[in-house]
Amino acid sequence: MSESESILRGHFRDLPQQRATATLGMWIFMATEIMFFGGLFLTYTVNRAAYPGIFAEASHHLNVVLGTVNTAVLICSSMTMAMAVYCSHKGRQKALSIYLILTMILGLGFLGIKAAEWTEHFQHHLVPGFNFQFSPAAAAGPAQLYFSLYFAMTGMHALHMIIGLGILTFLLIESFRARYTPEYNTPVELSGIYWHFVDIIWIYLFPLLYLIDIHK
Amino acid sequence: MQPGLQLFPDSASTFASSVDWLFAYLMAVSIFFGLLICLGLIYIAFRYHRRAPDEVGADVHSSTLLEVGWMVVPFLLCLVMFFWGAEIYIAERQPPSQAMEVYVVGKQWMWKLQHTEGRKEINELHVPVNRPVKLVMASEDVIHDFYVPAFRLKEDVVPGRYTTLWFQATKTGQYHLFCSQYCGTNHALMGGWVYVMEPAAYEAWLGGESANGPVSLAAGGEQLFNSLACHTCHQPDNKGRGPSLMGVYGSTVKLEGGQTVLADNQYIRESILQPSAKIVEGYQPLMPTFQGLVTEDQLLQLMAYVKSLGAPATGPSVPATAAKAKPAAK
């Protein structure tokens, strides 16, 4: 009884209200994130329509292999995250902690591969503002646009991943304290929503950035 | 300009009277509804003033008929505004084909204008009365706006593209020209005058400026065309590495990849500044970019020259000094 009392925040009537509130809050937050990334996607779309050939050419400078591996990594991490949410529903504490750890490892892996890619771009002078070079020179302007958008969008995505890892760390620590039970697992569930959202953003980013005219 | 306090602007173009009639309609509707509400409030203040401390209002709080009524009636009034305004706006964007062109370049913080016959002006525009005039405008730096209140017309001048504005002045006189898109420190000083003149006076003015008469825009463009070595690739008989420019202006150009594009001002400009953006069918992407090598004024001159190369007959008055299908040669 005192367990649920400590979970129930003072301004709520009961746990179902608290849960409904938190869940709705997360979904609304997702809406704002969609509008946020949406602005970037719109800018990308407008510029790609203006310079289709150069965008394709620039896209071929990305490492499609690493990008594909990263996509697989993220999809797996969504699976492990879904498993973590399931375990929290079932009260399986140890499995919950393990799945959280797996998700974090996969997330770190994603970021590591991203860092490797970015390092490669830097060495090839493809980072705008840092001795950017592109041939043919006539295409350098739009190519710089492409890479700016690439870094802005993948950077914004990576930032969300890092925040996600922070959230997972918090969940992990709490899971060691057996905080999440079938009665109270809202934080895990909402973090799952967040993690899946970050994954979906990548699912859009990957083909738009990496796979332009890949068949040509 | 009238002495004393002027509360209504001069009216000096064909559009001015149209806009003023529209203004009258808008004012009539606004005054009607404004008075309805404001007098209504005053009436209510007296008629329904509370008479006893515990008095409450009547229990009347809905009427679907009223709701629909005061949605539909205002909407119909608004539709009139919409159609009337749209009609004027569309007309403002359809310059007559025989309009004389004047080229305008806006930059921080001045207006440079050039007539096709060659006469240049700074912060002033001389035009003949009762003749359609089309301004083709470019910006060297930020967004500006060419505004003549007496004509009731303005249009932004946006860097990276050409915008146009046309008018037919109806009254001789001197009218304010303002920049009306904030463009930096001296935005308020970037203005001048539009002088509307009788045709004879205008012709006389046009021939002034230098002893030998002004160099027309197109002639200036031809000089550039040669000095920048454009003629080495763009030869009239398609013998060069680039397509011939004879009659290209206004035509439909076929591009590599099957698309077609209208060769308008924007296309000519883009072809000079970003030649690799659109490649003509059957040619290679060899043309170097002239971004940074030509100014907006020079671009306008080159454009005028290209226009003059066997352009469709309804072009602006092109004096004899303008190069007309001269084979590109030194």
Add this chain to the structure above:
Amino acid sequence: MSSSAQTLALPRKNYLNEGYGVKSWLLTTDHKRIALLYLVVVTFFFFVGGFFAVLIRINLLTPAGTFVSAETYNRLFTMHGITMVFFFLIPSIPAVLGNFLIPMMIGARDLAFPRLNLLSWYIYVAGGLFTLYSQLAGGVDTGWTFYTPLSSVYANGHVVAAALGIFITGFSSILTGLNFIVTIHTMRAPGMTWFRLPLFVWTHYATSVIFILGTPVIAIAIALVAMERIFHIGFFNPAWGGDPILFQHLFWFYSHPAVYIMILPAMGVVSEIVPTFARKRLFGYHFVAAASFGIAVIGFLVWGHHMFVSSESVYSAMSFSFLSYLVAIPSAVKVFNWMATLYKGSVSYQTPMLYAMGFIGLFVIGGLTGLFLACLGMDVHVHDTYFVIAHFHYIMVGGAVMGYMGGLHYWWPKISGRLYSESLAKFAALVLFVGFNLTFFPQFVLGYMGMPRRYHSYPPEFQVLNVMSTAGASILGIGYLLPMAYFIWSMRYGPIAGPNPWPATGLEWQTSSPPPPENFEVTPVVTWEPYDFSGRPDLMAELAAQARAERPVSEGQ
């Protein structure tokens, strides 16, 4: 909670005396205290923005405009715009009155996410400080609209700092909007069904939808401007391959709905005040509620009407013009419904009602002039002239600020437990009304004459109207100082208000003034329709008691 006028006393335990000390305020999660934290900062920014306005108007006394240099003038109007739009108009009613009242109006103890609410305040302050820094360090001179490539390439000034400040503050809006939406969905008391909600709640819901959907887009827009400025990327600068018009689309996609963020809450305030002082149910409740959403939704579809002369295509322009007329209709519906509420009411004219009536009149004028601007052929002439400035000041100052002032006066007894001096307040309202009209009506004439915006100097024939406008502005300034004075005075010396001085029908008036920290001692159960007087025996008894008492509170002193 005695209803008798004789033994009024401040409640022993209320949110104001629950804990003293800086920490109890700066670390509070009580929505009422957070509302007051916002009140302090919002008021500060109002006077900062107002100060810039005073300097602008002084400079415009003479055609040469040499009171300040051109650079300084350009910074002044930019900073006036930024401060007033982002740091005053957008937060004012939602963050002060919305935060204070929404939980009480729906019978809840607090907002859904109280700690997030506090975080919103800190983010707002952080963004404000950043922008204040950019202003003190020399300012920005791009106009609050940051048009590119002027802002991203050519402007000298602290563009990035100002942009960053606005970017940060945007998150405050987003979190507040999120908080409100979730609260209204999940925290309503038993019996508080959707169609028993006060209109104030409906309009804040609609406003919150705009908060969450629109604000992220401007965040991206100014982030891209900052990126272009720092890294020389060509998003918007054509010399680097970009498109300046793309910025305008991204900017106005938010900034047009933003004006509905500024006006919808004020409309909500008016919808509360009018039924109370007419003692009559709001006419057309369902239509007014639906109109709030109509405004929010259609408001997202009209941004292109700011770009009619920016080389927009004719088809785009016509679509935006048509939709702009469509968005005017819900606002008209509200105005007519307010008038119908007053008709056959029992109307009294205390200060909140004066502000509400002022709102209706001035909003109508501002709104009608909006029809001029939606009209394509007309807009070509008056775009970017003083006509536009007059239009939006009628709506923002004559509308939103009057709504804010009316709301402050209406709920001041609830917030502070005290009454202010009614005669002084009426005088201040009159001063504001006169000063406002004298300031801004001449600007309509100036605009049609052709005087462009953002001009530090102007041709001599515009001087008389400019002098009139500046004279009005000085009166307006005085009008705003008076309420500061008498509100502060009333906190110590004002008569005790009691729980329901007007009286009014909302749930917030069913608890003490000031309210206890948990808002209601017992969770209320709602069984009545909104704004219903004659159907409420408790209120009718209150009215009878006030009629009998020696000092009937609702008739003023």
